[in-house]
Amino acid sequence: MISQFYILSLRGDTIITRDFRGDVVKGTAEIFFRKVKFWHGDAPPIFNLDGVTYVFIKKNGLYFVATTCHNISPAAVVELLTKMAKVFKDFCGMLNEESIRKNFVLVYELLDEMVDFGYPQTTNTEHLKSCIHNEAVVIEAPKLGLNLPQWNPRTVPSNAVHRPVGPTHDAKNKKNEIFVDILERISVLMSSNGFVINSAIDGSIQMKSYLMGNPELKLALNEDIVVKNMDLGGSHGGYGSVILDDCNFHECVDLQDFSDLRTLSFYPPDGEFAVMNYRITGDFRVPFRIFPFAEQQTPHKLEITIKVRADIPESNYGGNVQISCMIVRRDLSAHAAGIESYATNRHGDGSSNWSKFLAAAASIAQPLLLAMASCFAGLTWALLGLAAATESCSSTAGSLMLQARQGLHKHAMSEVVTASMGLWTDDASAFQGGSCEYASASQGGLHKYLESRAVCLANPVIYGNGVACGSCWKAQREGQGSMVVQIIGSHGGSNNLDCFFDAFSTITGADAGTFEVSLEPVECEVNGAGPVATVVDGDNAWYTRAIFSNLPHAVLAASISVDGKATEMRRISGATWEANLGG
Structure with a gap:
């Protein structure tokens, strides 16, 4: 159980606060911020001060903090805070200080439904939709001012996904649509001459659903996918195959056809969710190469030059x-x-x-x-x-x-x-x-x-x-x-x-x-x-x-x-x- 919950800005302003049990002293938000701000290095996500345990995560320039004076699982509180932040993003459309401030009534209503007397109740977006009656104030995504080429005019801009899943003032203009995005994080270790020593890709197929009703969807993947250490069938790594070291799926995914057809069947829940997470290690074409040069000009002066070369096809671009x-x-x-x-x-x-x-x-x-x-x-x-x-x-x-x-x-x-x-x-x-x-x-x-x-x-x-x-x-x-x-x-x-x-x-x-x-x-x-x-x-x-x-x-x-x-x-x-x- 948690005793208090609050959301702080990077300046230490308390945007949202809720005291569930009244068993922790007042003013812990200020104590927490002062401690984190003057911590030598990065503050750990969990620490104890004067008998009060502080657990926090930091997302999009906001601190999501929970306090407790009881002996509970810190990992469970971190997971709760993460899911609460996801719920706020689903219902507010965007997760930043402006959206939280303008939707504070909605946020408090969500808090009351998710946590009761310090005990978590539900963080399922689909379940919460039936309990929430306040409409979200839609915040327009900031314009980055980037003049990037439009390779596919039918591609929806990325800020279209910043729409709340709950009721809004312009509900009559709500479209029946779902967004799919593939996010990959590439970690590469290179030698001084630009050769790749070690490389890995951590990827995720993410979706955000605005579909009405509860239709069944099928997502077809590359038929040449091979998954190591998993008995999921498929080919055994021929030419052109995509070899995944490991992967996992959302709980709503039915893997019945994955072994033979490499097809995922699922009923998409409301809000944002990761359909599949995967990891790839091995040889692949990295988008950038780094070449460092060091020259000692004098006994007391060292000049270091770092060159970055883009190795992406001409048909693509980096924005x-x-x-x-x-x-x-x-x-x-x-x-x-x-x-x-x-x-x-x-x-x-x-x-x-x-x-x-x-x-x-x-x-x-x-x-x-x-x-x-x-x-x-x-x-x-x-x-x-x-x-x-x-x-x-x-x-x-x-x-x-x-x-x-x-x-x-x-x-x-x-x-x-x-x-x-x-x-x-x-x-x-x-x-x-x-x-x-x-x-x-x-x-x-x-x-x-x-x-x-x-x-x-x-x-x-x-x-x-x-x-x-x-x-x-x-x-x-x-x-x-x-x-x-x-x-x-x-x-x-x-x-x-x-x-x-x-x-x-x-x-x-x-x-x-x-x-x-x-x-x-x-x-x-x-x-x-x-x-x-x-x-x-x-x-x-x-x-x-x-x-x-x-x-x-x-x-x-x-x-x-x-x-x-x-x-x-x-x-x-x-x-x-x-x-x-x-x-």
């Missing part, structure tokens, strides 16, 4: 391709090359544009020396300017200097990219929840952009685990307005930026909705006081935590120097940095 590379923290520069034409044709929030911009920003980090008084007891360090001057206090022996490195965005200053913008909130108290932590009076204080409410939250692609904190962008909607906004936090939604109401209405000329805007990175305006570093935790000689504000650019790296001994600082989250001084 929404993202390439992520793990690089060392202290790299001097990073840039993307050879993707100019592809990025130009995207005209949207494709990762190529963002990846190239972020890489370019990192390539020209310029040191900015910030001198300050070395008083650990004083919680605010006033920056004396850009000169490398130091000052000492009578309460400490020696001097202290902090050095921050900012990205000047020179490579991207002339680039204007197209992005999607949505509404964040009109409640100024939400500033306190910004993951960059600028809004707290004890951690940087209110500055120009917070005072004028020209602030936005960025999605993970732009936010970059805090790299974008403090960066400014000129946002403009054609035919409407423009404004320079500053990034003060992150969100888990699909829009590139979600802006405060004042900024959103000025730029878009609207009160709600999602709009296409142009974004250009610019320098932030600073007040006359100059750069500010605020010590959040520094009343001992072993550990220091600080936050930077009132800077023209985002901070990419920082170091602290005490009596000439420099220590690199580490980004905790957002704009907050820490250093272990060692006494």
Whole structure:
């Protein structure tokens, strides 16, 4: 049995909460979020704190959390949360923060039917349809702005599957249809010369049914399919055969004709479900090949080049391709090359544009020396300017200097990219929840952009685990307005930026909705006081935590120097940095 259930956003906002038993203290949502946010590394899905067990899953930028003080099976709770998230997606159409907020009455009704006094009742979409009477508010899927070719004009767009299975306001326009999708995850280990060492495919045939009644369907597969370690008949691996290492089927599938005809018979349940899961290992044509090159130019400089080649037929194309590379923290520069034409044709929030911009920003980090008084007891360090001057206090022996490195965005200053913008909130108290932590009076204080409410939250692609904190962008909607906004936090939604109401209405000329805007990175305006570093935790000689504000650019790296001994600082989250001084 579970005691509490709640859904949290990435900012820690409680969207949905339900206390089933009243045997767990109040405020566990805030305790959970603080614990997960400041966990060293990734927090485990199950942990115990002060006698309360927290079990959570993370999907589409949302935390689904259950708490209990009883000794129950953690795996059963994880499975319950997973199925509850699936039910919410089936009835709301999409699973994101906006759809949950706009359908909160429907979500609470589903909760009451699925869990009673902490005991799970049913998570079957078909059974729940007869119990649910509230209509779903349909949320339009965001436009990615990708100008991809239409190879088959009869192919239904992927966002057509984001329709709720339950009753809606436009029920009269409901179509009798079913969607089939094949998802494959390819894992490949390559040598330095591009040869495949090990490879595997984990695939799934997924369906989402909007059929009326309960008709029987038959799905015909390749007749040359061979399944290892399973007595399912068929051929024995001739030329052109597809060899599956393992596979499993949904409980509704009848395998009577699978052995001879490779045909699956089933009565599709309502909602989304996986008809078949399979795994393939062995030789197959991988869509991409990676070629890394390393050259030691000097004893202290190593240049690494990573080339990616697409090995897909000309009749196919790759859409929404993202390439992520793990690089060392202290790299001097990073840039993307050879993707100019592809990025130009995207005209949207494709990762190529963002990846190239972020890489370019990192390539020209310029040191900015910030001198300050070395008083650990004083919680605010006033920056004396850009000169490398130091000052000492009578309460400490020696001097202290902090050095921050900012990205000047020179490579991207002339680039204007197209992005999607949505509404964040009109409640100024939400500033306190910004993951960059600028809004707290004890951690940087209110500055120009917070005072004028020209602030936005960025999605993970732009936010970059805090790299974008403090960066400014000129946002403009054609035919409407423009404004320079500053990034003060992150969100888990699909829009590139979600802006405060004042900024959103000025730029878009609207009160709600999602709009296409142009974004250009610019320098932030600073007040006359100059750069500010605020010590959040520094009343001992072993550990220091600080936050930077009132800077023209985002901070990419920082170091602290005490009596000439420099220590690199580490980004905790957002704009907050820490250093272990060692006494």
